[in-house]
Amino acid sequence: MSAPAGTVKVKVRGLSVSYGAVAALKGLDLDIASGEILSIIGPSNSGKTSFLRSLNRMNELNPRARTAGTVLLDGADIVRDMSAEALRKRIGMIFAMPVPLPLSIRDNITYGPRMAGVRDAAILDGLIEESLRAAYLWEEVKDRLNMSGQKLSGGQQQRLCIARTLALKPDVILYDEPCSGLDPISTAKVEESMLSLRKSHTLVLVTNNTKQAARVGTRTAFFLMGEMIEVGPTSRLFTAPADKRTEDYIIGRFG
Amino acid sequence: MKLSPRRLREFVIERLIFLSGIASIVFVLLIFVFLLREGVSVLKTASLGEFLGGHLWYPISAPPRLGILPLILGSLLVTAGAVVIAVPLGIAAAFYIAEVAPKRLRPVLKSFVEVLSAIPSVVLGFIGITILVPFLKSLLNLPTGLTAFSGSLMLAFMALPTIITISEDAINAVPREYRDGALALGATHWQTLRRVIIHGALPGIIAAAMLGIGRVFGETMAVMMVTGNAAVIPHSLFEPVRTLTATIAAEMGEAAKGSPHYFALFAVGIVLFIISFAINLTADLLLNRGRKK
Amino acid sequence: MRRELRGQKIGFGVLLLATLLVVIPVAAIVALVIAKGWGALSWEFLFSMPRDGMRAGGIFPAIIGTVYLVFISLAFALPIGVMAAIYLTEYAKDNLLTRIINLAIINLAGVSSVVFGLFGLSLFVVFLKFGVSIISGALTLGIMALPVIITTTREALRSVPDAYREVSFSLGASRWQTVRHAVLPRALSGILTGAILSVGRVAGETAPILFTVAAFYLPNLPTGLSDQAMALPYHLYVITTQIPGIPESFRYGTALVLIGIVLIMNVIATVVRSRASRKK
Numbered sequence: 001m002s003a004p005a006g007t008v009k010v011k012v013r014g015l016s017v018s019y020g021a022v023a024a025l026k027g028l029d030l031d032i033a034s035g036e037i038l039s040i041i042g043p044s045n046s047g048k049t050s051f052l053r054s055l056n057r058m059n060e061l062n063p064r065a066r067t068a069g070t071v072l073l074d075g076a077d078i079v080r081d082m083s084a085e086a087l088r089k090r091i092g093m094i095f096a097m098p099v100p101l102p103l104s105i106r107d108n109i110t111y112g113p114r115m116a117g118v119r120d121a122a123i124l125d126g127l128i129e130e131s132l133r134a135a136y137l138w139e140e141v142k143d144r145l146n147m148s149g150q151k152l153s154g155g156q157q158q159r160l161c162i163a164r165t166l167a168l169k170p171d172v173i174l175y176d177e178p179c180s181g182l183d184p185i186s187t188a189k190v191e192e193s194m195l196s197l198r199k200s201h202t203l204v205l206v207t208n209n210t211k212q213a214a215r216v217g218t219r220t221a222f223f224l225m226g227e228m229i230e231v232g233p234t235s236r237l238f239t240a241p242a243d244k245r246t247e248d249y250i251i252g253r254f255g
Numbered sequence: 256m257k258l259s260p261r262r263l264r265e266f267v268i269e270r271l272i273f274l275s276g277i278a279s280i281v282f283v284l285l286i287f288v289f290l291l292r293e294g295v296s297v298l299k300t301a302s303l304g305e306f307l308g309g310h311l312w313y314p315i316s317a318p319p320r321l322g323i324l325p326l327i328l329g330s331l332l333v334t335a336g337a338v339v340i341a342v343p344l345g346i347a348a349a350f351y352i353a354e355v356a357p358k359r360l361r362p363v364l365k366s367f368v369e370v371l372s373a374i375p376s377v378v379l380g381f382i383g384i385t386i387l388v389p390f391l392k393s394l395l396n397l398p399t400g401l402t403a404f405s406g407s408l409m410l411a412f413m414a415l416p417t418i419i420t421i422s423e424d425a426i427n428a429v430p431r432e433y434r435d436g437a438l439a440l441g442a443t444h445w446q447t448l449r450r451v452i453i454h455g456a457l458p459g460i461i462a463a464a465m466l467g468i469g470r471v472f473g474e475t476m477a478v479m480m481v482t483g484n485a486a487v488i489p490h491s492l493f494e495p496v497r498t499l500t501a502t503i504a505a506e507m508g509e510a511a512k513g514s515p516h517y518f519a520l521f522a523v524g525i526v527l528f529i530i531s532f533a534i535n536l537t538a539d540l541l542l543n544r545g546r547k548k
Numbered sequence: 549m550r551r552e553l554r555g556q557k558i559g560f561g562v563l564l565l566a567t568l569l570v571v572i573p574v575a576a577i578v579a580l581v582i583a584k585g586w587g588a589l590s591w592e593f594l595f596s597m598p599r600d601g602m603r604a605g606g607i608f609p610a611i612i613g614t615v616y617l618v619f620i621s622l623a624f625a626l627p628i629g630v631m632a633a634i635y636l637t638e639y640a641k642d643n644l645l646t647r648i649i650n651l652a653i654i655n656l657a658g659v660s661s662v663v664f665g666l667f668g669l670s671l672f673v674v675f676l677k678f679g680v681s682i683i684s685g686a687l688t689l690g691i692m693a694l695p696v697i698i699t700t701t702r703e704a705l706r707s708v709p710d711a712y713r714e715v716s717f718s719l720g721a722s723r724w725q726t727v728r729h730a731v732l733p734r735a736l737s738g739i740l741t742g743a744i745l746s747v748g749r750v751a752g753e754t755a756p757i758l759f760t761v762a763a764f765y766l767p768n769l770p771t772g773l774s775d776q777a778m779a780l781p782y783h784l785y786v787i788t789t790q791i792p793g794i795p796e797s798f799r800y801g802t803a804l805v806l807i808g809i810v811l812i813m814n815v816i817a818t819v820v821r822s823r824a825s826r827k828k
Contacts, residue, residue, distance in 0.1 A: 058718060063641065089720035099711040102734060112719035115729070117261065161715075168720060265724045269639070275628045276635030277645075279652040279698070282691050286659065289670040347566030355560050356567070366818075367571045370578065373810050375752025376661075377781045378803050381788050382577055385799070415570055445556035466658075473660030475755040476781075480789060500755075503662045507669070507759050524666040528659060535658035536651070 009034040009172060009202045010055065015069035017050040017059060024050040026226040027069070032172075037194065037203040039217025039234065041210050043254065046223040048206045052174050055204070056091040057084045073172070089116060092165035096177040098157035100149030105141055108149040108160060112168040127167045134197060135163035136189045155186025162193060173197065175205040179212065191216050210250055214238050222246045290528060294521035297321060301515075306522060312486040312497075314506065314516040321519045323526070325488045329403070329496035332489050333478060336407025337414060337471045342464045344411070345418030349463075352419070353426040354448060372416030380480030383409045388481055395493065401483030403496045409477045414467035421466060421542075425459020426452060458541050465538035473531050475500040499523050578811075581803050588801025598765070602787055603794050607802055609769055613682075613777035614809075616770065617761065618750050620686035621693060626743055629697030636698070637705040638727050657695035661755035664692050668760040683773040685761025692756055693746045700745065704738025705731060737824030741817045748813035752806060754781040780806045 010032040017025040025047040032038055040048045050059065057078060059065040071078045078087050089112070101108050109131055110124045118124060128145065132138035137159040141152070149160050158178060165173060175194070179187040194203055194216055207213050213220050214234055221231035222243070230243050241247045248254060297306060301321040309322020352364045383405060392400030429452050437447040453460075483495020486502065503520050510516040592606050599605035632649075640646040668688030678684045708731045716730040717723075762782040770777040784802045787794045 056718065058714070061714065061717060084717075085720045085722055087720075088718055093718045095711075095715070095718075097711070099709075099715045101712055101715060101730060111716070111729070112721075115716075115719065115721040115725050164719065265722060269724055272631045272635045272639060275631035276640065276649060278628055278632055279649055279656055279694065282694070283652045283655050285671065286656075286663070286667045289667055289675070290663070292675075293666075293670055344566050344569060347563050348570045351560075351563035351567040355563055364567065364571060367574050369814065370811065371570070371574045373748055373752075373814050374574075374577070375754070375781055375806060375810060377752065377754045377785050378581070378807055379577075381784055381799065381803050382580070384788060386580075412573065419570070443552050443556045445559040446552065449559070469658050473658070473663070475660065475662040476785060480785070500660055500662045503666060504755055504758055507666070512674070521666055521670070524663045527663050531658045531660055531663075532655055535654055539651075539654050 006033040006035060008032070009074065011070075011072040011075075012055075013070045013072075015051070015054055015071060016067070017047070017054055018066050019062065019064050023226055025054070028228055030221070030228060030231065032202060032204065033219075034202055035198060035200075036218045037198050037205060037216055038231075039213035039220040040204065040206045040223060041208075041213045041220060041249070042223035043249065044208070045225070047226040048223050049176055051223070052093070052176050052204065052206050055172070055174060056088050056093055058088075058093065060084060089168050090170050091172040091174060092168060092170035093174045094158070094162055094165060094176065094178045096180050098154060098161050098181070100152065100157050100160055102148065102150060104146045105149045105152075105160060106145040109164050109167050111164060116168070128163075131163040131166040134166050134193060135159040136193050137163055153186075155182050155189065158182060158186065158190060159193070162190065166197075170201070172202045172204065175203065175207075177207055178205075180208065187212075210238075222249060224249070287525075287528065290521055290525045293518055294523075294525045296518040297515065297522040299515070300518070306519070307526075310488055312502075314510070314519055319515045319519075321515065323499070323502075323519075323523060325486050326497055326499045326502050326523065327526075328488055329482070329486075330472060330498040330500070332403050332492065332496060333406040333410060333482060333498055334468060334471050336403060336492060337410035338464070338468055340407060341411035341414040341418055341467060341471075345415045345463070345467065346422050346460055348415070349419045349422035349426060349460075350448060350452075353423045354444070354452070368416050368419050371412070372420075376413065376474060376477040377480075379409055379413060380477035383477060383481040397493055399483060399495060401481060401495050402493045403482055403489055404492045406478045406482035406496070406498070407492070409481055410471045410474055413474060413477060414471045417470050418463045418467040421463035422456070422460045425456040425463065428459065429455035462538045462541040465534055465541065469531055469534040469538065472534065473500060473527060475504050479504050499527050503527075578807065581800055581807055584797065585800030585802075585804030588795075588797040589804065593798075593801055594805070602765070602791055603798070607780070607783060607805065609766060610778040610780045610783040610802070611805065612769055613761075613779040614751050614781075616682055616777060617686050617689060617757065617779060618747055620682065620773070621689035621750050622743065622746060624687060624690035625693040625697055625746070629694050630701050630739060632694075633698045633701035633705060634727060637702055638723065638731065653695050653698055656691070657699075659692075661692070661753055662758070664688055664756040665759050667691075668756060673760055679774060680759070680761060680763075680776055681774045682761055682770055682777050685757045685777070685779075686773075688756045688760050689750045689753060692753065693750050696746050696749060697742055700742025701735070701739050704735040704742065707738060708734045737820055741821045741824075744813050744817040744820065748810040751809050751813075752781055754785055757782055780809075 008031045012028055012030040015025060015028040016023065028051060042048050053059045054067055055071060059067055073090065076082060101111060106128055109128050113124060113127055129138060132141065137156060140156060149157065152160060179190055182190065191212065197203060205213070205216060217234045219231060220234045220237045222229045224245055229245055230241065237246065238250060241250060300319060301309065306321055306323060308324055309320065310324040311320040311322050312325055313320040352361060356364055387408065388400030388405055391397065391405055433451050433455050434447055437451045478498055479501035482498065482501065484497065485495040486497040489496045503523055506516065507520055510520055594606060594611065595608050596606035597608055636646065636649065665688065668684055672678045672684035672687055673680055712730045713726050716726040757779055761777055762779055763776040764786050766776060766778055780802065784806060787799055787802065
């Protein structure tokens with residue numbers, strides 16, 4: 001395992017996740033650096049999504065999930081030192097299928113801040129423009145903020161979801177195969193937004209698309225059957241992987 | 256964790272939600288307890304055997320005779336008659352609506368069934384005693400039209416919506432593959448219905464029948480208005496009878512508080528409560544077992 | 549092949565016959581009540597007090613009594629029922645307590661209406677000393693309506709996609725915030741439908757109010773919760789079975805008003821339901 005450059009934002013030690021009798025993640029150790037984009041690749045059922053959902057404690061929504069190990073965010077234990085709600089305001093998540101709430105675009109984006117207690121209309125309006133710009137959606141919807149978010153196209157909806165997450169100003173953003181349902185142009189826009197967010201955020205991207213991982217990630221990790229096989233700078237991993245299994249996956253021997 | 260006003264409000268709301276959640280349990284227990292509170296005193300006047308098995312119901316004579324056997328038999332007779340009519344009829348209608356009726360007709364038919372389930376039982380009793388009873392009297396040349404049969408007819412009618420809707424659900428829940436498989440082997444729609452779909456929907460249909468029975472057994476007003484007033488052991492379907500439910504409804508007004516009659520009526524209520532519980536429990540177990548498959 | 553097709557024709561014919569045997573009497577009954585009761589409906593019938601031992605005048609107090617009973621019973625049953633449904637769909641875990649609650653709801657739904665009447669008599673009238681009064685009747689009816697409200701609300705809540713809840717949680721909302729802002733707004737029309745249907749159910753019930761509130765004749769309208777009241781279903785029962793000499797049109801008219809209330813509620817509920825599903 002290679003150490004990241006810069007300060008450690010998220011520290012994972014001995015993380016294990018199981019659903020009933022099935023172990024999805026077996027004792028993972030990983031450091032995620034501030035400001036990096038960590039891409040996670042691997043075949044399905046390798047534990048990538050379980051890992052992601054452990055970082056913002058979304059696993060707890062599944063009554064059959066059992067989690068063990070420690071995750072530290074800026075040195076604080078995400079279970080013992082803070083509530084799940086507080087955590088999720090600092091670690092946001094973008095899901096594979098865009099799910100706009102049945103509200104207007106405006107209300108979708110301000111949902112998080114409003115739940116957190118923000119009432120001031122001026123602040124909320126500012127958040128709306130800021131988040132939509134960062135998601136590369138502002139120009140397309142700035143005149144129809146009161147329209148229902150569900151009326152947007154698939155690609156626009158996903159960018160709405162990104163803007164919605166950004167409105168909470170999280171430090172870390174988790175992406176769970178965010179472009180799986182999108183056309184190439186929308187995919188490009190999402191990737192562009194990720195790259196520009198990198199300067200001020202830490203991103204973790206789970207993807208089935210190795211080319212996307214190569215385009216976007218500063219570091220890439222390869223997961224297989226619940227374990228992280230290796231992690232390293234993206235260019236190195238793709239050109240000279242240390243483990244044969246990584247190489248086999250990347251060149252497509254299995255998927 | 257900070258105890259902000261928002262958190263406090265949430266805490267209170269979530270407590271209220273939990274209390275509402277267990278409210279049903281509380282109410283069921285309350286019903287049982289309060290029935291028992293009055294009903295158990297019937298044992299001061301009659302032993303359990305005399306109460307359940309005695310065949311004389313003269314609650315206001317001195318000494319009072321508190322045997323509810325005629326009432327039990329009255330309820331059973333009327334219920335059995337209703338079941339014999341309603342179950343085949345309801346299942347057949349459910350099959351028609353779910354499988355055979357043209358798609359555009361389906362919502363219309365279903366709304367008829369909904370209307371039927373919405374008609375209050377006192378209105379059906381009113382129609383029964385005004386139209387059905389004299390009609391039966393003249394048709395079958397009876398001394399009075401107030402008979403167990405009239406009761407069975409009305410109750411059958413009232414049980415139909417329950418039987419139809421739940422059977423319909425069961426039929427619709429049969430997986431497409433069963434149907435398609437049989438049709439692909441060359442069976443006609445009718446043959447598929449008879450062999451394959453009935454088999455798949457059977458637990459749900461049986462549950463529907465049981466829930467219908469439960470509904471019928473506990474019915475009060477309609478049956479009270481058309482079955483006459485004779486608390487004696489019935490010998491045929493075409494005589495007046497008295498059901499457990501009608502007895503309570505008709506006599507509670509006259510029963511002096513604290514009298515053996517009063518306690519006996521509560522005891523009848525306990526009997527009804529237990530029987531309804533048993534029927535509905537069985538029906539629900541059947542429904543859940545059918546669904547989990 | 550022809551023999552099988554003929555068998556099918558006969559079989560389907562039998563099914564059709566069965567359906568007609570169900571459908572035609574329903575239509576006939578409604579038509580009959582409308583036909584014979586329509587004539588009695590007049591301003592006087594609906595809005596004046598009865599005279600001459602119910603043989604003349606109107607049924608206004610019975611209508612008012614029913615309205616009071618419905619309102620108060622639902623004021624009690626709706627909040628409890630909706631919150632109970634929220635508990636079961638959003639908070640309850642899959643454990644023994646939840647199974648017992650579900651059992652209790654089924655049991656409550658299956659209790660005979662006259663047993664509810666006995667219960668109301670024993671608890672509210674006698675033990676709590678509310679006496680034969682609107683409050684006793686309304687509380688009894690409320691408990692009766694509870695299973696219906698819980699069931700319809702549960703369905704409405706379940707129809708809201710889980711994805712909404714997931715998104716709300718991922719944005720840092722608490723469970724109650726998620727229920728209140730992401731789930732309830734979508735379920736509202738379903739809950740409303742259930743409430744409207746309950747109105748019809750409660751308005752038509754006779755047995756629970758027999759010993760808890762109903763009076764046959766009261767000279768004045770009820771003024772408070774502890775007053776007795778007349779009510780439509782009880783009124784219909786008495787004028788049908790216990791008072792001779794009442795004009796037939798009065799009986800049908802009362803039945804028509806009662807059926808009318810119930811059917812109008814059903815229609816409104818259906819409209820609400822279809823409007824909501826069209827919006828989605």
